[in-house]
Amino acid sequence: MTTLSSLNAATTVALTPLVSSVNPTAEADTEVSSLAALSPSTIVTIPSASGLAALQTYTPEGTLTGTAPVLNWASDDSDIVSLRMAGNYAQQTMAGHFAGLGSALLDRFKTTGSDYAQSVSVSSASGLAPVGQGSNGAVGQIGLTTRTKSGVTVEIELGSEDGGLSVSIKSSGTLSDSERDALAKLSDGFQQAIDGLSAVPPKLDLSGLAQFDTSALASVKFQYSVTGNGNANISARYAQDSAARSLSVTSAAGTMNLEVDTSDSALWGTGAQRAASIASYLQQFDHANARGHGNAALLSMFEDGFTQMNEDYGTPSGETLPGAAYSPTLQQSDQAMLTGLADFSASITDTSASPNPMRPGEVDSFSFQVAQSTQLEGTAREGRISQLQQAHLSASYHQALQGGGAPVLTSSRDSQNYDYVRIDDSAESAVQVATARGILLNATLSQSSAQDTRDSKYERGVLVSDVNTPKDTSRSTDLLSMLEPLIEKSDATRDTAAWQQALAKVHAMILLNNA
Structure with missing residues (x-):
């Protein structure tokens, strides 16, 4: 007969789940033999509540409960x-891991100017397993590389993996005080770029990096990557020197690429002209995204990147447009007929999807490209200018017949009531200007747009209509005829309010129309 006593009753034999550090198997065998010898009855006692405190158990991460984490530092941690x-290692997000870390590293470099490396990893007090702190197995890598005017390269790296953190800063040579100050001034911009990409949803904040001190620094390269984090994976690269700026971003939402050619400052308009052109392009982007049902979060990053890369190019080097070197009036009129932006190319592509199991060939997609290219020919006394702006939208999407939202499509015919829309749009705006011996000879604007929309309507999975709707427009404008009367009346020479209003009107006209 076997009897279970109460928790507080006297015991004859108490089973204690302790493991011998010498020979746990032998000790267990001894306990079993002792129990077998008890006859005719055996009393087994469940340990009391006070005894439970001595039990060692494991967390789901495989660590012992009640044990404090141990921080393992590569060097002095003071x-x-x-x-x-x-303060960051135990955070559960990349934003928490990298919070303030980039700026702290650059601030330290400003004070010491020396190379530096540090890392911290985490384990349990027993050393049996990692504590499992950190951002859920994601791996984050950040890099900032700068090159000074004197040719010294400074490399900064931040890393997050398995709940640990690592940082380093390494210089290929000794920096002057002005170079070190210029690098330190990137502190806030570096951290803002990190914080933006670490946010949910991610954002672009490159303005602090784009406005580096060009008198001391020749180039800046920034890299950001998070992998192993599912739909939150993202990678970004930004590079800038005196001649060009480039940005690429890849995430679960899609990809975007922007390149700006800043090598010719003669194209740079006034701040007001650039602001007007940027605002016009943002309207184009919004229009294309709405028409093609693009991803709003990815477009927001695209627009931020476009704005930040074009709003300020720095100090122009003094070049003038061909044929306008000795005439402020020609310089003003020619500049008004250009966007005022440096030449660029930009594209955004959403990750495609096939939401209809009955027709997997029907793909939801969005792709938009926009570009500007300029040709300058001639001398200071005479010249020709041509500038071309282009945009192209290709998109397709499903739309519910009722309500206009995205339909819920399944393998059931009852769900197959929708429009499948395919779009192919393009637009161009071209300016041609010719000058000779201080005279504006001709100035023309040619604009065109083409829209092609195909709408396939399904009811209970049956195609009931398939309509293709093309729409083409074009126009040509003589810009010279708009300015010539003011030139003849000397309003241009006197730079009157009427002249400035005419220039603003011309500038608004040459901007790209909705695709």
């Missing part, structure tokens, strides 16, 4: 960067 890392 400096400001290490203190920041100690």
